[in-house]
Amino acid sequence: xxxxxxxxxxxxxxxxxxxxxxxxxxxxxxxxxxxxxxxxxxxxxxxxxxxxxxxxxxxxxxxxxxxxxxxxxxxxxxxxxxxxxxxxxxxxxxxxxxxxxxxxxxxxxxxxxxxxxxxxxxxxxxxxxxxxxxxxxxxxxxxxxxxxxxxxxxxxxxxxxxxxxxxxxxxxxxxxxxxxxxxxxxxxxxxxxxxxxxxxxxxxxxxxxxxxxx
Numbered sequence: 264x265x266x267x268x269x270x271x272x273x274x275x276x277x278x279x280x281x282x283x284x285x286x287x288x289x290x291x292x293x294x295x296x297x298x299x300x301x302x303x304x305x306x307x308x309x310x311x312x313x314x315x316x317x318x319x320x321x322x323x324x325x326x327x328x329x330x331x332x333x334x335x336x337x338x339x340x341x342x343x344x345x346x347x348x349x350x351x352x353x354x355x356x357x358x359x360x361x362x363x364x365x366x367x368x369x370x371x372x373x374x375x376x377x378x379x380x381x382x383x384x385x386x387x388x389x390x391x392x393x394x395x396x397x398x399x400x401x402x403x404x405x406x407x408x409x410x411x412x413x414x415x416x417x418x419x420x421x422x423x424x425x426x427x428x429x430x431x432x433x434x435x436x437x438x439x440x441x442x443x444x445x446x447x448x449x450x451x452x453x454x455x456x457x458x459x460x461x462x463x464x465x466x467x468x469x470x471x472x473x474x475x476x477x
Contacts, residue, residue, distance in 0.1 A: 402421030
């Protein structure tokens with residue numbers, strides 16, 4: 264089976280939640296933070312209302328958060344085309360989460376035609392900035408040979424970078440690679456190390472994979 268954990272398998276909350284802890288120099292001010300509090304309180308309509316003005320003024324954090332609401336249909340009608348537009352605005356400013364989000368839209372064909380080469384281009388822009396979601400997704404594209412020539416070693420390299428930053432998806436992927444000997448000599452000890460890290464965070468598939476190594 265595939266080892267990829269890419270795109271919206273874990274749905275929009277993975278996209279939104281990392282953006283809620285936004286650094287003051289990125290956020291335009293109180294509205295972005297207030298929107299985060301509204302989101303955490305599950306008042307999604309209020310979150311959308313608060314994020315829209317800074318998003319329209321060009322704040323990339325608000326743009327990404329608004330995009331994720333449109334994907335999920337939280338507080339706004341579900342509208343992948345609008346989500347794509349907001350991710351593109353953030354990505355065109357070079358904002359890493361926006362680049363990764365835009366890559367996911369191209370990968371999944373949400374609001375735009377599927378395009379693996381474009382997905383890779385935007386994942387790489389995120390990955391090159393140290394974005395762990397972008398690194399994991401780029402690694403998965405190399406493993407699958409989608410939008411780039413298949414290259415297990417390069418995929419493994421990106422998984423490792425993301426795993427070391429704490430990405431649970433990359434930790435799972437790296438553990439599976441080590442267990443299977445893909446891109447690296449088989450190493451059950453290293454596989455157990457990474458799968459255990461993902462497992463401790465409640466990643467069910469990592470727990471199952473770990474059970475198979477004992």
